[in-house]
Amino acid sequence: MDRLLNVIHLFRDIRATSEWQYDVLLKRSRLVGLQPGEQLLRAGDVDQWVYFLLRGELHVHVDSAEGGAHSSGERPLAIIRPGEVFGDLSMLLAEPRSATIVAAPTSRDIQVLGLDCTLFGDLDDFSLLQLPTKLVFYRNMVHSLRWKLEVYRSKYPGHQLADSHRKLKLYTGPKNCREELLALADQARALARILLDWNAEFGSGELMDDEPDMSDFLESMLS
DSSP, X not given: OHHHHTTOHHHHHHHHHOHHHHHHHHHTEEEEEEXXXXXXXXXXXXXXXXXXXXXXOEEEEOOBTTTBSOOTTSOOSEEEOTTOEESHHHHHHTOOOOSEEEEOTTOOSEEEEEXXXXXXXXXXXXXXXXXXXXXXXXXXXXXXXXXHHHHHHHHOXXXXXTTTGGGSOOOOSOXXXXXXXXXXXXXXXXXXXHHHHHHHHXXXXXXXXXXXXXXXXXXHHHO
8 A cells, every 4th residue: 555655746755744644634535446337436426535645547527518428439528547636626625526537448457545534624623633734734725726727828828817827816925834734724625616717617518629638748748
């Protein structure tokens, strides 16, 4: 398990600072194996779990305004690869999930780690998770969300949402304190809202029809 989790920045960063806090997260996590084409998350579901892909490949689908639920042959909005976090929007905004996540039809040995993020709900409760651990969590969330939004900005620079995340005020106060934690949590929620707006644009079908596969662009960003 330790070797598998080494590809996840959040777990690696927390383990580097505290083995005890790392163990707390493990006890509130679950390992899920998927068969090709099997559904993991469904649009409309409500929970407080965030997921990390350890092995294999997952496809992200957003229901279109006309078509409803996706079909097996439909091109995915994006592809999730090992090390990536997903399911964070629903957790941060306490809203139903906006996308359906399924195992890639051609992928084998798919393993996903789910983390129960009710642990992070009360920002002032440090009985199980200490302040440094919560800071690491929200820093990772902010970094992940900003990266996803930068992908969209580079892909669609002329879109009205392209610069939205860059207009958010960055925290410039003292570090490693409760004030920073509150600011990071607010920033993560604001970024999640913008990303949700992007997903709604794709759900309308207006961006996907004339554009190449988003997954191709993700590959170019990672290469």
